[in-house]
Amino acid sequence: MFSKTTEYALRAMAHCGEAQRAGKGTQTAEVIAERTGVPVAYLGKVMQALRRAGLLQSQRGAGGGVRLSRSADEILVFDIVQAVDPIERILACPLGLEAHKHRLCPLHAKMDAALAMVEESFKNTTLAQVLESGGTFGPPTEVAGSN
Amino acid sequence: MFSKTTEYALRAMAHCGEAQRAGKGTQTAEVIAERTGVPVAYLGKVMQALRRAGLLQSQRGAGGGVRLSRSADEILVFDIVQAVDPIERILACPLGLEAHKHRLCPLHAKMDAALAMVEESFKNTTLAQVLESGGTFGPPTEVAGSN
């Protein structure tokens, strides 16, 4: 349902968010990879996409790394997902039927409704909200209700 | 988000459901493929999975084909999806963190919640309900609210 790339992107962003909260500076790909369990070379690709989407800022050279380009409460889970593996809503009939040009058939309407729910759910949650509910990687910092 | 295989399976089942409603008998793979726009050879594979899941009955030889193995109102959209490309809920921490063994971190809890919503949506809809809302392939038979 969700691609590995999406998983990786969310983990990487969560890590950077936690680092930002802890007052740490830029994070190197190596550290993020180790902490998030993402293959370091592939993580580079994923982070490139996040950078191009304006979610991460990078600094080359010694002492460099990446950090969130804006506050975690200004980043939606939806933004992260769209940056690497966009949810594609069903806007037109996949079969190209003329009769369904202006109104999807019930089948595709149903499928699109599911996509819409997920999209909405991700638009309604910021990265900060995810982090505030408890630690994503380290041991849990508090016991809070999920979701 | 949804695989092509899932799309194909839903289309094939929708076609068989419409055929059943229209009082037609078994449908050949060739006819289904033509109507649903699914590659005929690949459709064979998809239908095998549907048959093994007990959703389709097949009849070999001349005059053969496939038909729904039970009434369309006893088949959930969920059943079809699970038969070919199951929704895999996040039950355990993908990172294998001991601390998250009994409670997912907020990130994965959020992702699983999205999966749960989709799963629930598909469990709450029968194939019959999808068909009753209007034709899936032919021109629309009535104008009804979607979903």
Add this chain to the structure above:
DNA sequence: CCTGAATCGGACATTTACATCTGATATACG
């Protein structure tokens, strides 16, 4: 200015999903 650290970007390899092909098997019908 040199060296080590780190990202960047493209090329390449691997794995999985998608699709096709072919022979085997089962069935209706003459």
Add this chain to the structure above:
DNA sequence: CGTATATCAGATGTAAATGTCCGATTCAGG
């Protein structure tokens, strides 16, 4: 029984997602 019609099942081919590698570039610090 023979033939045409279908599915069945395995082998194979192709495309896309995932993962790796390496040289180029950038930058801090001595």
